Amino acid sequence: MLIDCPHCGARDLSEFSYQGDATRTRPDPASTDTKAWIDYVYNRPNPAGKHREYWQHAGGCRAHLVIERDTLNHEIRSVALARRDYNGGDAA
């Protein structure tokens, strides 16, 4: 699998570290809603098909990326930097 890092270009899977589901929203840091925290920490959509997920280019620029990838065939549809302000505001 090759991932097209916006900073570094297309690089091999072995340079990246998978950081999991990118659809969950972290509750407000001060929130005391345990259910919301449980949902955030433990529950995931885990779809068969299009999956939105974080990867870190650990063996490269170390940026976190938001990737849309098909879990049925590993085809990558889009790659963007996780930090929105680095993307000109069009992703993440």
Add this chain to the structure above:
Amino acid sequence: MAEYSAFSLLKNAFSGNRDWKPAWRKPDPKPNYDVIVIGGGGHGLATAYYLAAEHGITNVAVLERGWLGSGNIGRNTTIVRSNYLLPESVRFYEHSMKLWENLSHELNYNVMFSQRGVLNLAHSPGQADAFIRRGNAMRHGGVDAEWLTPCEIGRKVPGLDISGSARFPITGGLLQPRAGTARHDAVAWGYARAADRRGVDLIENCEVTGFLRDGDKITGVSTTRGDIRAKKVALAVAGSTSRVLERAGIDTFPIESHVLQAFVSEALKPFVDCVVTFGAGHLYMSQSDKGGLVFGGSLDFYNSYAQRGNLPTVEDVTSEICAMFPTVARLRLLRSWGGVMDMSMDGSPIITKGPLPGLYLNCGWCYGGFKATPASGYSFAWTIAKDEPHTINAPFTLKRFERGAAIDETGHGPTPKLH
């Protein structure tokens, strides 16, 4: 249907093997069952068998999307062990071990459970202490465990690099003598045949496309072979858990599906007797009765339903096996394959009633579903039949995450890929 035995083999040999009957029937689904088990893998088939054998519930259908045993029961590295650290796990897997020890007789099917031992190698004083802690936990839980010195390890497993100059020198090893390997497909077929003999309908090529409901309550399933109603619907679909639950309206769940690759070398004359695991990485290896070295390592580390992995993992696993057994470098990899693992948030399974009325759930097996097959089926059948958990699966609830009672063998926390 005939009992399998040396005598029946002989009798059939004389009649040219023409009189053997199908190992199980191929029935059409009935409109109604007491229990539907979704998933014709090891756990689903075992559940159906124990429902019939232990609880007398025989009006049961097992629905399988493909062919029986097509999931992880036929894609694993066949290791059976109960060498766990936490008391909940020790109790559960040791129950399983006891069922394994009599399984061939119970099923009248040789599942080839061979108690050749599982040896975990330790490579630093800290790791040795951690393994001894686990071994002692096993002993206190009534499970066999022994500590081997590097010298004893060298005698037991020739070919290992036991020199002090190894990159990760071996400081000792935790041996569970009663652990071993079994013939994975035979487990599925044995349970299938035994369940079928007790009246369970095993229905292949029948995919569940939706759930029938009465309000909140699940009352049956829609399938590619029509609607089927049941008092209770039980799910044992491993890596497909999230996909099936989605059809019941549950969109998020504490499971991630990951691909795990497994490997086998060409067949060799006896080379290694017990199962060996390498502690300076993640690797497990044994030799099958056919002679192939069967081995595996870590996940590919990304969500996947593809049953195929990628090259970096192949390279990682092979470099670890070469570090452990430098002679294996010269031998050849014959086949690799991938399975989809249902990775849970603490590395332990979920066997429970719910999460909807009429629904029962069995999932979260991570790397270790094969060895659990008998206890999983046994306790799941108990839970379905009695509407309450058996003592061995009582801790393995879905609620444990809310309570903070994770059963975390590795201590990695809610990062499924690390369990």
Add this chain to the structure above:
Amino acid sequence: MSPRRTAKGGLIDRARTIRFTFDGENYVGHAGDSLASALLANGVSLMGRSFKYHRPRGVFSAGVEEPNALVTILREGVREPNIPATQIELHDGLRVESQNRFPSLAWDLGALNQLGGRLIGAGFYYKTFMGPVMGPLKGTRFWMMCERAIRRAAGLGRADYEPDPSRYERMNAFCDVLVVGGGIAGLMAAEAAANTGKQVVLAEQEPYTGGFARWSGEIIGGEPADTWAAAMTARLAKLDNVRLLTRTAVWGYYDSNTLAALERVNDHLARTPKGHARQRHWTIRADQVVLATGALERPIVFCGNDRPGIMLAGAVRRYVAEFGVLPGSKTVIFTNNDSAYETAAVIRRAGGHVAAIVDVRPQIGDEAAARATEAGVVALTGHAIVGTRGGKALSGAVVQAFDAATGSLSGEARPIDCDSIAVSGGWQPLIHLASQAGAKPVWRAEKQAFLPPEPTQRWVGAGAFLGTFGTRQALSSGRDAGLKSVGKRSSRAKLPETPATELDLTPAPVLEIRGKGKAFVDLQHDVTADDVRLAHREGFVSVEHLKRYTTLGMATDQGKTSNVPGLAIMADARGIAIPEAGTTRFRPPFSPVAIGALAAERYGELKPERFTPMHDWHSERGAEMTPAGLWHRPLAYANAGETVDQAYIRETAAVRRSVGIVDVSTLGKIAVKGPDAAGLLDRVYTNTFSTLKVGKARYGLMLREDGLAFDDGTTWRLGETDFLMTTTTANAGPVMQHLEYCLDVLWPDLRVHLTSVTDQWAGAAIAGPKARAVLERCVSGTGVDNGTLPFMGIVHGEIDGAPVMICRLSFSGELAYEVYCGAGHGLHVWEALIEAGEPFAMTPYGMEALGALRIEKGHVTGAEIDGRTTARDLYLDWMLSKKKPFIGSGLMDRPALIDKNRARLVGVVSLDGQRLGGGAHLVERGNRDEPGESIGHVTAYCYSPALEKYIGLALVKGGKTRHGTRAFQSDPLRKRFGQVEIVSHHFFDPNGERMHG
């Protein structure tokens, strides 16, 4: 003259004689021979024994698909089992052994298994060996007894335990076009793509390119086909943008057009040149792939089809034309298509004798009839071979009239004398890579073959791979594929001329002749047609059940010649068409790959090693080193005659008495800088860092999101917006990644920059009552007195000219300092410190003493922060800020995490003078043999010179509430049992007077 070598012809170099041994016998062959061709030339037809029945077997093919002739190569002092004789290039000094036989290949006791015959058919072992339900052989014992014998009989070659001395290497290649297969189509594709200037890699698994052109005897572009192929190859080799890889099997097609290939660099040489790799593992990332992998012939299954001398017809043709070997003196051809007729003609041309051509089809075309005439026979159409005769060699075939439409036999069976049968059941394209790339093959009834699916990745097919056969077709589809791969349309330019052939390669749909006797489908695994039918009878009808129940296609050849016939027999038994019976998905590798080659440069060098700048100093002082993750750290500096235990106790005592020094360079270090740095630390640590003054350090604790403890360490405020965080050695990577995740994903608004500086700083901790005195002797540019450098204070200065940063903090409980300097100065500063310590007999100490000192103080490390403990469990709840949220605060108070009965940190003291053990459990009952339930475990232990006792830290249910009570350490694995007292984990100087002093 070898008995079977033709007088002339073939591509071998008859001038060069090569000597080799097989099972200890000396033989000669020629350069260009394979082991198989050389053995055949020497009249050796028995080359192996089958897996189950140990039947005598000869070579069946001429290529990678070989199921029978597997041998063990003895080379470089190690054994390499299971190598097909067809894949071994003959070289001087080659030594091989046959396998799976005892005592010899000719006389094999294992052949007695055949007497078991019907008793040991497919899956017999599932039905028996279960043993008695009671008695000494109950449970798994009986089976394990039987299994021992089964394991000895199973397996093929024998491996030894000598480490493989070879070197393997890895190459990465990037190209515009990867052409897999260097046959006619592959060469054309490579040339067409290369001519557009694109970067092209051409990989061919055989030693030479050309494929079919090498032995076809055809004419291409006015020259013999092999000359054409050689010239074409030479042209390609000259191009800068083409890389030709021969002896290179592309075996895996992974995601994103990443392909894996194995190059056999030196296996064909008598000796691997010093320093060279034996094999090379290629990862090729190709923009486009041309699959020109050709097709393999498959057999027709008939009774007695496994005797040595029975071979695929295409292989016979290859042995004659490429190697100048006639596999037999009298050959019977058996076929369902025209391709074998060419084999008949080729045999005749080479001076051989064709005894008969047996064809299942009722009629044949003129072209085939002409070949038969050339071969000197009239084809027996509408006939089939129904049996064979012979023992260790074939002596005859039995033929009978056969109706292809009904599959029925009629008339009288009659024998034909022969010592060779050349069989063809048609050709199956090699679609493995296309299948690996992600899609299911498609069955085409009119071709009686599985064809490649629609591409799911970026590849185009060419040549026989597409199921279209013939040289003309290969030339044009090859060029088209090459052009298509670079985005160009087909060319109208003239192709090299080649005479058309009218031979019809479409096979009649006959892949089995049913009869009485063993008809082998999978030759290596001895799976017979009856086994397939038995599987059907027992309900194992899906193709995967069939494979698993009978082991069809699971041998080293992975069913390359048996899959299609097996499927055809199952389809026939079920009364359905082949595609309804299923197709199997192909998985990597296409052909077996040496495991060492996959490990490549990591073979012998599993993981990188990390050394601190002071490593050599430690080694020279005789320190025993121990792995700590990738690092090597001193365990203890034992003096002559001292054990590690004695050494660490001496070192520990020296620290408490005077002063010691320890290398702490391995601690994780992260530079946290930026206007929001303090804010980030407040969010990731449970305690507050924004209030920390510049020039001071603070101990911090991190939790995971689930509220359990994650890591601890000190963080130093070097400036208003400049922090240096330290982590445990083990968690340096995970903490860095965690912080980066926080910044990139959780709080992208925070203006913080992180840099891992673990390797940039070397560190030494000086601990003991004389620590300050040591520093006073060597530090310049700053005072180190209590006023200038108070507890948790930081100063900058110099040691012997090197800038240093000193923080006064203590892990040992003594007056202690951590001295950091640039890694390049590490050894220099260390030596200066050692020198400064001389008047105080400063003692270097290792991990064991470091551990003992911290245990005496009750400080926690990874043994206690093991991913299952909370801050409360470790009595670190004083660090949980109530004023601000932090990572983990949302879930740390869940009911089970604050349960009273949780295991919490305590100290334990051995009461009987026995040592404690890391991993020993604690129990309440004083019965060694029945210790009862565990109430906790010892996380770390040491002998405390300060207390003169064995002490330890433990996690025990109830924690503090047990202080002052007694329990027992139970360590059955180390066979140790004894009484302990549970005490506070602060054993030594609980009020910290020494470190504040």
